Amino acid sequence: MKEQKPLWTMGVLMLLVVATFFTINQWNQKQEKALADQKQELKNKNEKLSLEIERLQSTNEYLKDQPSAEQEKNGYHTWPEIEKNAEILVSESDGNFKKSWAMYLVKEAQRYEINPFLVYELLKVETGGTFDPKLVGPETKYGHAYGMSQFMKNTAPWIADMAGLPYEEELLFDPYYSMQLSLVYLDFLQNKYDDWDEALTAYHRGMGGLKEYKKENGHAESWYAKEIQKKAENHTAVVLAN
Template structure:
């Protein structure tokens, strides 16, 4: 009888251990799920805070407001048109310079970004290659899952067809790049995030030690060269 009791006790202990192991596994799974959910909430909160800060009006100095006279606007716009052999229209350039200065951004940086994004074609109707996230559209190459909330930040209406409007596309690129630069306060990070997405930029940093991607380097280098040549002329 004592032997039967021992066997029964061992059986109870075994069942208890199994139950504990299952409970621990379930608990571990729940912890992992909560950790991932917390990370997602943290990213969403960070994004929301950035959007709120972005929407606050900036204090612009009087000398910044007077940066571009009509002649300067025209000269920069002409340099864009000449550099693109007419593909980037002068009227687009005037709009780009004016809008970029409202956001205190370098117009040459915006122009070179659009140049890289379109492969130098500046085609407003451009549809990018298919990816697992879909296609990118227009001169600034936005995807349909990103463009609506950028349009909202810019206080603009949204429709898929508007992505093919050059002025609309230029405006979105300026607003988004401004948002990213305010988010990171670093041009390598801002430009790489524009190209890869915010999560993609963080992944690139972890893999490479910094966000200094070829994409970011090329745009900044070309902008500096373009600006130097334009001022020399």
């Protein structure tokens, strides 16, 4: 007859089995959590790597599309030159052309790839050297011309529309608005005629007036066009020399 183990021994064994099972289960859970954390960390790293690869590819594509000269056109590189040219305009005008106007003109002229000295000389001629933004020109059969750029009310609205700007008569006396219209109009005329003599004469006399001038003289080299271009070239030569 076999000797039976005491019931308490069986209980102890059962507790040991349960404890072992619980311990193994806890260990498995910790391992699963550690593995899940590793997978998540790896996933995060892969996502960051993918984003970095995408950024580098986009940057590379952008740089391939940008000539080295274009990369030099950001503000950090161009601002000193803009300020230098602006100071020339202020000095040349004996302070009549304000520094903020000059900075604006040089920066915007750069956008349209127009020589800022040419626009400055145009404004100088139009205002008689005063650069008065409130100037009202003498009466003509077409009416008065207004502001620093001397636009007439029959011309200014469609140029403002072309520039994507609102039009109100009082805006013609805003120097920045006036300069912007002059740049847009000059850009339009230069693209139309591909010749600065014609573009400037058309600015001064109107497109119809340009046709009449060419018919009478056989060319578009009006005093207005020649004077503005000559003085603008002189300014440019001084800048290049320095």
